[in-house]
Amino acid sequence: MIYLKFSICNLFFYLFFLLSMLFFFLSIYFMYMEFTYFVEWVLLSINSTEIIMVFLFDWMSFIFMSFVMFISSMVIYYSKEYMNAEKNINRFILLVVLFVISMMFLIISPNLISILLGWDGLGLVSYCLVIYFQNVKSYNAGMLTALSNRIGDVALLIAIAWMLNYGSWNYVFYLDFMKMDFEMTIILMMVVLAAMTKSAQIPFSSWLPSAMAAPTPVSALVHSSTLVTAGVYLLIRFNVLLMSSEKISSFLLLIGGLTMFMAGFSANFEYDLKKIIALSTLSQLGLMMSILSMGFPKLAFFHLLTHALFKALLFMCAGVIIHNMKNSQDIRDMGLLLSSMPLSISCLNLANLALCGMPFLAGFYSKDLILEIVLISNMNFFSFFLYFVSTGLTVCYSFRLVYYSIMGDFNLFSMNSLNDEGFIMMKSMLSLMFFAVLGGSMLNWLIFSSFYCICLPFYLKNLILFTCLIGGFFGLFLNYYSFFFLNKSLNFMMLSNFSSFMWFMPILSTISIIFYPLSYGKNMIKIFDLGWLEFFGSQNLKNLFMKNFSIYLQSLQNNSLKIYLLMFVFWLMFLVILFIM
Incomplete structure (x- = not known):
């Protein structure tokens, strides 16, 4: 088992290290030759419908990927000893690898749809890594991290919806000559909001220190080159639009x-x-x-x-x-x-x-x-x-x-x-x-x-x-x-409390967003669902149709012989009246 642990660590360490070297030399070559490659890969083609994966390769994406790969390789090698007592180290290493792959998607994507794949991948895997030690503090931190980043995910989805005004979701085609459009301004606002949540700018800052509940190797990876830098990198790509x-x-x-x-x-x-x-x-x-x-x-x-x-x-x-x-x-x-x-x-x-x-x-x-x-x-x-x-x-x-x-x-x-x-x-x-x-x-x-x-x-x-x-x-x-x-x-002491709580931002982003809506919801359930609606709704209907009706039927069944004779007399009277008419 120990050999298997170390073999997976070594495999991804060597793989990422070699890829980092390759990407670094490619970045120098692309920089020197001033190359930019725009690659379209048709994944599926049925009749006139095509699903295309688009990649953008230039010196910036290559050098960033090389740094991400190098730091990831060092983190995985570091984890080999730091997480030595961990029984499920294979799961931990695979989560780190998924994290890096999501970042790769985000770096090389000039398309908002594929950016969302990497963006959501980072959010999901970061949640799994933050709650890795599985205690109350980790769960709270993981939920705060996931929900804060979810705001940025929704902003990106809105930007994707607004991109329907153009011919495709490849934003690089439209950054320059569509930068004065109203639609592009809305897209820019959504992208800036997404970048602010992912890079933890005010007022979305409280999740970043909370994410320290993750293992330290994950913190080294997250805070250096992956999750928190994704927002900055996205705005670097959208900088032409930002300056407009x-x-x-x-x-x-x-x-x-x-x-x-x-x-x-x-x-x-x-x-x-x-x-x-x-x-x-x-x-x-x-x-x-x-x-x-x-x-x-x-x-x-x-x-x-x-x-x-x-x-x-x-x-x-x-x-x-x-x-x-x-x-x-x-x-x-x-x-x-x-x-x-x-x-x-x-x-x-x-x-x-x-x-x-x-x-x-x-x-x-x-x-x-x-x-x-x-x-x-x-x-x-x-x-x-x-x-x-x-x-x-x-x-x-x-x-x-x-x-x-x-x-x-x-x-x-x-x-x-x-x-x-x-x-x-x-x-x-x-x-x-x-x-x-x-x-x-x-x-x-x-x-x-x-x-x-x-x-x-x-x-x-x-x-x-x-x-x-x-x-x-x-x-x-x-x-x-x-x-x-x-x-x-x-x-x-008051200044110390104010500052160590990051200007009370964690309290604002937990109590104001979670506590008060939950309390309001509890009161609404108490007043309406368990209160007036219960009285005028199901309880009243139960009393009317079930309780009273069942009492009436019970009284009929308790006096069965007299009732049957009375009903027989009524039936004969009905037949006589019908015959006479």
Whole structure:
């Protein structure tokens, strides 16, 4: 049985790894030759009816597929050790494979129908993975995830219905020359709504931290390159249409900025390790959405790829720490882990620095470029404020995580067995660490045909670095002194509750959407179905037709002889009257 477990893991690890290499070289070739292949595959043809599968192959789809395949292969290899005690590991691996296949469908589809196949596939398999551990918390999180994503599915179905105004559902044919149509504006609104739900933008953000109930390898896959990035990727494909509507792009810029700020602010008050990393994903998704709404799809795609590398590494490091800490995810239980787990903590801190955008790591090339584009763009002060304060908050919660994991004493057990001896997990982490260091510069050379050279005044050029330094300083300062005076403050406790609940968004998306309608439904059943309708309906009919009628029949049957004689007399009288007439 153990051999079968490992053979399935190894099979898909090698398959996905080889496919990732193949797709990567194909993306370079397509980029160099400037190729775009539009493939139509006739699945079924009966008389004049044809069922056609359409695929779009270009450098963007190939390089994204290569990253998805590479991260998936590392996650499957990591799961080989992380999920070693799991009896049904074959089922787990097959669910991950289905998840990846659904993402592949979404990446290469220029058709809204086939996009819906991948989109719904991601939603269904993510539900199965979130409830994998089968407890009350997992079931609640799975239901919240599925229902939140269902809003986006319905929006896509409405977009498909509106596409009936055109000749086919292949949206790539109509993006450019139909972009001013009313129908295309409606389709764009539905696609933006779908992307907001899948990428967890405000007000649909509450499902993303809840989905942390899934196993950690799944979190590494979901938050780096699959489920949450699907909405961003869809809007990258629809970017021509997005930029044709100034109102919708301005709305998306505001929503992306608010999501980025809310997630960064909330992460500074969170103590669950996986939720902190999940909120950092939410913050980066807001950054991608906002730069996308400003008309820079290549830049958003660049940050999407670099973010995938260090975010998968962050979750893998978190998984190793949780594994060693006997499934405790509270960062207050950590401390002085560098002496016990030097390699894992080094990977964690390197991924953290890449997330902050520290120079010459993967996140620096995309994040610095995005913020410099913001500096030279024509935008209002509020959006500018959200960009830079959110960047400072990102560094703040990253340094807070560093503070809790490295400084102080270990707070869980007096006797512990912390070590770096998970060799299989370590191999996959070191592979991703290599790309978390070099991936940004490599992609920068590949994606952009010429280097961006943005000339700014001295103070503006150093504003990004200054923001990061201030954020890091506040992260260390506030956590060091919070034990002495901040935790005793009532205002601080209220702010902490408000922020750790993500501005009460999980409560709003559960109680307001589930509790009140259910209570209203219960009252309606009580008043109508079990109340007046019961009295005037079935109960009254029962009393009238069944109870009273049965009593009458019973009285007839109790006096049978007299009744029969009386009926015989009536019958004779009736015959006599009939005969006389």
